[in-house]
Amino acid sequence: MQANAILEVRDVTKRFGGVTAVNRCSLALTPGKIYGLIGPNGSGKTTLFNCITGLDPRDAGEIRFKGERIDGLKPHQVARRGIGRTFQIIRVFPELTALENLLVVTGGAFEAARRRAEELLRFVTLDRLQHEYAGNLSYGQQKLLEFIRVLMTDPELILLDEPAAGVNRTLLNELLAAITRLRDQGKTILIVEHDMKVVMGLCETVFVLDYGEKIAEGPPGVIQTDERVIEAYFGR
């Protein structure tokens, strides 16, 4: 038990039928840091995200956010506590405009929300396209829109599910710079990512999952040489 952890996951288990997607997984995040969550395909990374955010309620274990239990809450309740997330597959609202995609997010007066939305659209240079339907934007633009949509509520903890997938180099560098800036503002960030360059360059601590279990935890440099991690990725 870490007293100062913003998010604490303890012995969380999630089963789907006979498959144990997440198995007695524990981790703790300290505020103001960027964490990585890696592992081979099907190792339970996204399921763990879904347990934390309430989309797939955990079967056993505890999840605490700022010291309070959040397991058992509905997704919208978790979101309102201050946890924002993006999805592996883009989930913008296609027949809402870019601006509307941001305005729907809960919280605050309309005018304040509008100002914040316009500021965020400028931040990722989408302001020119604010009245375009989100479904008409390019893949990369939708990815950026989803990213800034999370920031509308100013969440303290941000979960990013493969933010770099399918994003070109220029856009990626902007995205990484934005993530670092958020960290500097005191946000805590947990990233699922397959691109090792991104993980190694960004994260201070990395958790490694394999078959739903946490098999390693530490700074990226150490993780890279960990025998169990190499075995999980490349086989024995």
Place this chain on the structure above:
Amino acid sequence: MKRAFAAALGVLLLALALYPITATGYGIRFMLQLFMWVALAQSWNLISGLTGYVSFGHVAFFGTGAYATGILVATHGWHWMPASLMGGVAGAILALIIGYPCLRLKGPYFAISMLGLNEVMRVLFSYFEGLTGGGSGLSLPALHASVQIYYATGLAAVAVTATAFLIITSRFGLRLMTIREDEVAAEAMGIDTARYKLYAFLLSAFVPGVVGGLQARDQGYIEPMAVFPLLTTITMIVMALFGGKGTVWGPALGAVTLFVFQELVWARFLYLHQVLFGAIIIVVVLLMPRGILGILQQRFQLPRTI
């Protein structure tokens, strides 16, 4: 543009308000039916057009409202005005009871559950003969109030359209649309989707209840087969889809277009009428699922006030 539209709307409403002075009995009856369809298509749009939860049993609220009003008028001697408001309340109560469990169902399962609701309501009203007269129906005391009912139905159509305008141009309406677009993402953005869906459902059930009550009063006689027809649900769906689901004016446009078309053309070709109606459903679903205003809205980036 905005001002011109508002002025045109004002003139139209004034003309409709003055219409009964010169109108024939047929004219009043025609317009009354037209108002009814506008109100029904608009109501359906509030739940199905916005949240994407397609209700295939919306006439259940209409029929329930008709019976609630009919019983209050025929058995308890109420005036038809408060009685038809209670018809709306009855529709909303039914929506509350049925919405709580059924709005958890997704896609076709919700649609089928609503279809089932309509069948159940029809059988229930047939079964409780003591209260409803069963299959032989319920007669209301004779009353000539077509002109008053014309105004009342028109008011219902205006009220539900105004409600649609207020909802669709607000954040509440946009949040209802996020449920249609991606319910999981909506939840993850902090939107209490279960509560939003229920609110929309209650709103969409109230006016059909009122209109059902007004129809019961106007017809003077109701029976289960007549107030729970599946065709009424299908007609309001097609009207809303044709004009543009999820838009403010689409359902009204669809209702006016199809109803006028039906009266002018189809009534002269009794059998062809059904075929044409089916053909329109197919064309709308296949070629223009967004409807007329939906297509215009997307192509020209029109605001939500359309």
